[in-house]
Amino acid sequence: MLKKIDAAARLIGRHSSLFQCPVCGLAMEMNENRTLLCRNRHGFDTAKPGYISLLTKSVKSDYGKAMFEARNLVCRSGFFHPLIGQIGKLILNGRTEPVTVLDAGCGEGSPLAQLADVWKRGTPAGFLGIGLDLSKEGVAIAAREYAGFLWCVGDLARSPFRDRSFDVILNVLSASNYGEFRRLLRKDGILIKVIPGSGHLRQLRHALYDRSPRQAYSNDKTRALFLRHFDMLDERQIRYDVALQEEQLEPLVRMTPLSWGARDEQIQRVLRLAIREVTADFTVLVGRAKVR
Ligand SMILES: [Zn+2]
Numbered sequence: 107m108l109k110k111i112d113a114a115a116r117l118i119g120r121h122s123s124l125f126q127c128p129v130c131g132l133a134m135e136m137n138e139n140r141t142l143l144c145r146n147r148h149g150f151d152t153a154k155p156g157y158i159s160l161l162t163k164s165v166k167s168d169y170g171k172a173m174f175e176a177r178n179l180v181c182r183s184g185f186f187h188p189l190i191g192q193i194g195k196l197i198l199n200g201r202t203e204p205v206t207v208l209d210a211g212c213g214e215g216s217p218l219a220q221l222a223d224v225w226k227r228g229t230p231a232g233f234l235g236i237g238l239d240l241s242k243e244g245v246a247i248a249a250r251e252y253a254g255f256l257w258c259v260g261d262l263a264r265s266p267f268r269d270r271s272f273d274v275i276l277n278v279l280s281a282s283n284y285g286e287f288r289r290l291l292r293k294d295g296i297l298i299k300v301i302p303g304s305g306h307l308r309q310l311r312h313a314l315y316d317r318s319p320r321q322a323y324s325n326d327k328t329r330a331l332f333l334r335h336f337d338m339l340d341e342r343q344i345r346y347d348v349a350l351q352e353e354q355l356e357p358l359v360r361m362t363p364l365s366w367g368a369r370d371e372q373i374q375r376v377l378r379l380a381i382r383e384v385t386a387d388f389t390v391l392v393g394r395a396k397v398r
Pocket of ligand 1: 127128129130131132144145146147148
């Protein structure tokens, strides 16, 4: 069997035309030492777990390995399935052509991998999935868990991909760079941005913050920014309750950005509450780049 690093280098090599050098912008090719190289000899090595890092400088990520492992556990339990199912339907939408999807802010990779499954159940047409995240810890888990995708560590602000490379950009609960999204999407390509709805994980928020102002937030600013760059093709609310097994509560609390500001005693208090059901609430914005 092919080693993970070799399989990854081969896959990236086969699709090297998607990449551009993050230093100088030139086209890149995979060489026999599993290094993705531009003509100015800027090189980026494939990493052992089966991903490639295209960072030009080391970047400190806010998220640690433990958070991504927790998130991976929660994702595998099916927490995002109804959301990803809907997104899959949106993308399928009668399509018979192969699709190239970039997950911008892919984290530990589950949403992209699950989306590929939905696609494959819907059509025999090919699905090429590329995951990009600033966090090496997240991407390493993605590479460990999900084969057949191009997993990349890189900076979305200086993304290592050529213009008009993607049919779909997925951006789930993660920061956006609309300038780059516009540049990277093909003509007629779509951006699918998922943001938390006002009821998202409300049980955890109530328990963590009682009645502090952190409880309330609004998506108005995010939505306005989206509309400055993209025309809205579709907007939908996806809300469902998820039953939790006892062992799922802690990873869910640990993966939740809401708990960042929380002190450990607050987290412990939430765990003692033995919450058995949480609400997942998302707003899905689907857009096409405005013509300028
Ligand atoms: Zn270069």
